[in-house]
Amino acid sequence: MARITMREAISQALWEEMERDPKVFIMGEEVGVWGGTYAVTRGFYDHFGPDRVRDTPISEAAIVGAAIGAALVGLRPVAEIMTINFAFVAMDHIVNEAAKFHYMFGGQMVVPLVIRTVSGGGRQLGATHSQTPDAIFAHFPGLKVVAPGTPADAKGLLKAAIRCDDPVFFIEHATLYQLRGEVPEGDFTIPIGQSKVQREGRDVTIVTYSKMLDTSLKAAEELTREGIEVEVVDLRTLRPLDMKPVLESVKKTNRAVIVEEGWKSYGVGAEVAARIYEEAFDFLDAPVKRVAQVEVPLPYNRTLEQMALPQVKDVVQAVREVL
Amino acid sequence: MDKKEYLDLYYQMVVIRRLEERAAELYQQGKIGGFLHLYIGQEAVSTGIISVRRPEDRVITAYRDHGVAINCGVSAKEVMAELLGKATGCSKGKGGSMHLADVSKNFWGGHAIVGAHLPIAAGLALGDVYQNQKAVTICMFGDGATNIGFFHEALNLSKVWNLPVLWVCENNKYGMGTAVERASAVPEIALKADAYGMKRDQVDGMDVIKVREVAARMLEEIRSGSGPQFLEVVTYRFRGHSMGDPERYRTSDEVRKWQQDDPIGVYHNYLLAQGIATEDELQKTIREAEEEVEEAVRFAEASPEPAPEDLYKHVYVSETC
Known part of the structure; x- marks a missing residue:
């Protein structure tokens, strides 16, 4: 067991999954050169390169939409939406497309997509940047919604989400990145859907x-x-x-x-x-x-x-x- | 093209036309529910474009998708069965008219939120680039979609990442009942491509041969690394937006004028004038197409409804992962 922060746990999960499976890649605003607005992907761009750590324009609908398309043809995108407040801009792609395709097209389409995003208030960012609207996303059948509270759960659940064939909306909390906790050594996953x-x-x-x-x-x-x-x-x-x-x-x-x-x-x-x-x-x-x-x-x-x-x-x- | 290929284009257009005419009848009889957006008048667009795609090229379109499905190789049987909501439909009766798809034919669906499939098309192309596949994604949409934000985000991203996408705007003059000039600041839709530094062209969508030639050239250039390109196809829908459209937004004179350029009639005359086919051969082709559609109707009507347990199937690939 190592005692690490939430940020380190999430970062490790992404890094290990990208090392394990070349089909896993990251796309989002400032995930690459900047290193992630919450510094989760610092060092990724230099190690994995611009094709696998893709900086996008400020285009949330295109981020989620393009990630869905890439997932449909066999990739495992991890799309980052900088904060959950911006996910409203991509709401159509999250709930009308990602959550529906497998069912609506009779099982022939599979969307192995992870959308990572950051929820929560407490950072004096004002009304538009501080919401905790997690429940809204949990309303839709077809989407899986994960929101861990410990570093170990974050790591194990994110790894499970990346390996999952369903779209997973993965909610991190803005004020938990410094939280420390025991995390098992080596490769492990925690099944989605278990309290x-x-x-x-x-x-x-x-x-x-x-x-x-x-x-x-x-x-x-x-x-x-x-x-x-x-x-x-x-x-x-x-x-x-x-x-x-x-x-x-x-x-x-x-x-x-x-x-x-x-x-x-x-x-x-x-x-x-x-x-x-x-x-x-x-x-x-x-x-x-x-x-x-x-x-x-x-x-x-x-x-x-x-x-x-x-x-x-x-x-x-x-x-x-x-x- | 050899004679067989010429006749095949004709055959496909007639199958689409006849299938939709029968679908309209079945709708009136209450056998088809929901929305039913007919492609009648626009058959030359998808027939021309998809006739020059390679099997690895991906196709994705909006909700006016029956023709595109047929052109992609989805059988008339599976299309008609889907319209009737049967288990044998291409989306197993879960999608309906607006949500046809057949991934095995590289047809990635009819999509019913206007413009929402454009970012997804960029993603299909991204997937191909990422995996070093030499394929083009053909993304079709209506003029109305060029006024929604998804259009901007998707076209911009496709150019920033130099993705192999052929953006095809089917300009049929109306977004539902609102004329292009009333909805778009720039009614010459092809010009919108200039904002993205994208090569563009415009073609007469009532002429399948012209559509085919332009599309062939653009697809080849995209395959050779030109990046995304934009094609505006000027066409016209002869029927209402969906069933039960009172059509207050246009005159019957206008519709009649466009019907003189019926894409099937135009192509019929072309084949005769060029000496490619005789009237007898074309009549025989029409009869074969009609027979395929009748067979499809018989198949769809005789097909089973989805089982009650199918209601719960395919919400997730796996409940536990």
């Missing part, structure tokens, strides 16, 4: 993913001091959604809090809560509680921005409320 218990506990189940895993684990640490043992289930994949570990945990603790960074309305928490009610209603001793972003466009001002984003104290409070 995981990241911390065991008997009293309350927290269901979360991505950045909010870190927030939730910190809240769990605080609550331990009060004698409250929280179990934290990390979804890791938003579609296909694996509810099994969630339901098993809720049946044990009989209480659930869902923590997400995006807005509450129509969000991940809404989906997970509905499924808990549908499939484990009789096991609940309290209503399911949701912690989410305040329903405003994120402001620039640091204090206001942090007020809008879910904090450790919000999670702690929500857990107390369901007890």
